[in-house]
Amino acid sequence: MKDIAVQTKNFNLWYGDFQALFDINLSIKQGLITSMIGPSGCGKSTLLRSMNRIIDRLDYVRTTGEIHILQHDIFDPKVELVQLRKQVGMVFQRPNPLPLSIRENILFGHRIHAGGKKSTKNEEDEIVEKSLKTVLLWEKTKDRLGNSATNLSLEEQQKLCIARLLPLKPTVLLMDEPCSALDPKGTEAVEELIWTLRGEYTIIMVTHNMAQARRASDECIFMLMGELMEHSPTTDMFVTPKHEKTAAYIEGRYG
Amino acid sequence: MFEATEINIRNKRIGKGIKFSFLLMTVLLATPVLIILAVLIQKGGPMISWDFLFSDPTNGMTAGGIFPALIGTISLVIVALIASVPVGVAAAIYLSEYAKDNWLTRIINLAIINLAGVPSIVHALFGVGAFVLFFKFGTSILAASFTLAVMTLPVVIVATRESLQAVPYAFREACWNMGATRWQTIYKVVLPNAISGILTGVILEVSRTAGETAPIMFTGAAFFLPFLPQSVFDQSMALSLHLFVVSTQVPNVPEELPYGVALVLIGIVLLMNSISIAFRFYLRGKKKW
Ligand SMILES: Nc1ncnc2c1ncn2[C@@H]1O[C@H](COP(=O)(O)OP(=O)(O)O)[C@@H](O)[C@H]1O
Numbered sequence: 359m360k361d362i363a364v365q366t367k368n369f370n371l372w373y374g375d376f377q378a379l380f381d382i383n384l385s386i387k388q389g390l391i392t393s394m395i396g397p398s399g400c401g402k403s404t405l406l407r408s409m410n411r412i413i414d415r416l417d418y419v420r421t422t423g424e425i426h427i428l429q430h431d432i433f434d435p436k437v438e439l440v441q442l443r444k445q446v447g448m449v450f451q452r453p454n455p456l457p458l459s460i461r462e463n464i465l466f467g468h469r470i471h472a473g474g475k476k477s478t479k480n481e482e483d484e485i486v487e488k489s490l491k492t493v494l495l496w497e498k499t500k501d502r503l504g505n506s507a508t509n510l511s512l513e514e515q516q517k518l519c520i521a522r523l524l525p526l527k528p529t530v531l532l533m534d535e536p537c538s539a540l541d542p543k544g545t546e547a548v549e550e551l552i553w554t555l556r557g558e559y560t561i562i563m564v565t566h567n568m569a570q571a572r573r574a575s576d577e578c579i580f581m582l583m584g585e586l587m588e589h590s591p592t593t594d595m596f597v598t599p600k601h602e603k604t605a606a607y608i609e610g611r612y613g
Numbered sequence: 614m615f616e617a618t619e620i621n622i623r624n625k626r627i628g629k630g631i632k633f634s635f636l637l638m639t640v641l642l643a644t645p646v647l648i649i650l651a652v653l654i655q656k657g658g659p660m661i662s663w664d665f666l667f668s669d670p671t672n673g674m675t676a677g678g679i680f681p682a683l684i685g686t687i688s689l690v691i692v693a694l695i696a697s698v699p700v701g702v703a704a705a706i707y708l709s710e711y712a713k714d715n716w717l718t719r720i721i722n723l724a725i726i727n728l729a730g731v732p733s734i735v736h737a738l739f740g741v742g743a744f745v746l747f748f749k750f751g752t753s754i755l756a757a758s759f760t761l762a763v764m765t766l767p768v769v770i771v772a773t774r775e776s777l778q779a780v781p782y783a784f785r786e787a788c789w790n791m792g793a794t795r796w797q798t799i800y801k802v803v804l805p806n807a808i809s810g811i812l813t814g815v816i817l818e819v820s821r822t823a824g825e826t827a828p829i830m831f832t833g834a835a836f837f838l839p840f841l842p843q844s845v846f847d848q849s850m851a852l853s854l855h856l857f858v859v860s861t862q863v864p865n866v867p868e869e870l871p872y873g874v875a876l877v878l879i880g881i882v883l884l885m886n887s888i889s890i891a892f893r894f895y896l897r898g899k900k901k902w
């Protein structure tokens with residue numbers, strides 16, 4: 359069981375009276391890229407946002423069931439949200455770099471968790487370089503780290519948004535349609551980047567793009583109207599879908 | 614092929630008519646403002662001199678200058694700013710960033726809206742009861758400024774809240790998702806991006822109180838006091854009250870004198886507004902998104 363990163367047990371979620379998730383049971387393996395597909399409004403974002411409890415912000419949300427991350431129940435009253443979010447990073451559909459310099463963006467997470475303890479400039483430089491190198495952005499930005507991050511191209515912004523999570527040493531990265539705001543070239547670049555993170559991080563990626571799910575993930579989850587329909591290795595799902603509705607969706611018969 | 618049809622022509626004519634009537638309304642609206650300014654400048658302009666601004670009133674306020682009233686008004690506005698900004702900004706941050714949408718928050722919001730509608734003379738009575746008598750500030754600049762501060766709190770809160778809300782939600786989400794606490798998020802990202810809006814909004818709102826008469830009449834502004842206040846516990850003259858006094862309460866005032874006072878009063882408000890607008894433009898130029 360050691361290799362399960364995220365596990366949900368009979369997880370239900372309501373927005374007020376509207377039930378958005380029904381009895382979700384799934385186990386996501388550590389170090390793999392798991393893509394999540396399904397028509398708009400089927401609850402993909404909702405499920406993703408439950409995994410770092412960012413959904414708690416909405417006080418009309420109610421849940422039952424469990425979510426375990428690395429064998430720890432995240433709804434346990436002893437859980438400190440700050441620690442949870444450090445472990446479970448999130449990348450959004452629209453790149454959302456903070457209106458700070460590139461360097462400050464990378465150091466933001468590091469600093470808020472340092473508790474006032476100042477790192478030396480050397481340590482900080484090292485963090486910035488390492489993170490930017492990991493997302494293949496170092497060469498492009500090393501001479502303009504002080505520039506505003508919001509002036510980068512969307513592709514670069516999205517890479518930066520991934521990079522700024524890394525100094526926190528997360529185990530799980532949640533990505534909600536990380537490429538849907540990008541052009542095909544940017545999509546390809548970010549996809550490649552995500553692929554290089556495989557192994558070191560457990561990645562759950564929502565996507566609307568079948569081709570992307572197919573070429574850039576190990577396992578695939580298909581959701582429909584708040585229910586988990588199918589969870590299989592990507593190659594299996596796209597060749598021999600277990601469920602008739604999965605087949606219909608993949609072939610583009612609805613969506 | 615692309616000629617206008619009957620319908621096109623008719624629609625265009627309707628559009629023109631509507632545009633013209635809106636323009637008319639705008640002109641109607643702007644006219645009184647321009648006339649007021651023109652009359653003030655024409656009649657009061659000749660009054661304005663170094664002496665008028667910087668000397669004391671003499672001859673039972675029928676001659677001399679307005680220095681004590683000028684200083685009084687400036688002090689009142691500054692102390693009111695110092696009093697209302699921390700409270701108003703803190704309240705707005707709470708309401709915008711922390712408060713959940715429950716009945717308590719709704720009641721507070723309702724109270725703020727209603728507070729904005731309370732007539733200034735009622736604020737004056739509140740000021741007498743609370744600051745002059747209960748807190749024993751006496752009739753003083755402090756009591757008058759606090760009364761002004763209470764009066765402007767609702768607008769300060771609303772202006773601040775709007776600036777906070779103009780900061781994209783995505784920034785907050787980005788912070789929370791890195792494990793930032795609410796305060797870290799507010800302090801490091803929300804406030805730096807809202808501060809220009811907050812400051813300019815607040816200066817704009819509070820400077821408006823420079824013209825208020827009722828709330829300071831019973832709480833700290835003096836009818837005639839031809840020397841400068843030594844501390845915030847002193848009474849002081851104020852331009853707005855002085856204008857009222859020389860226009861209606863004192864015989865044999867030369868006709869231009871009240872216009873001169875009014876011109877200075879409007880000048881102060883316009884000056885603060887322009888500073889605040891200039892400041893806003895300056896900061897907007899530096900905005901990073
Ligand atoms: N904040 C919210 N409040 C109420 N209902 C919501 C909220 N967010 C999403 N929903 C509803 O929950 C369902 C699932 O939404 P979502 O998780 O965003 O779907 P997906 O990401 O798969 O498109 C939709 O029917 C949507 O209308």
Ligand SMILES: [Mg+2]
Pocket residue numbers: 402403404534
């Ligand atoms: Mg979604």
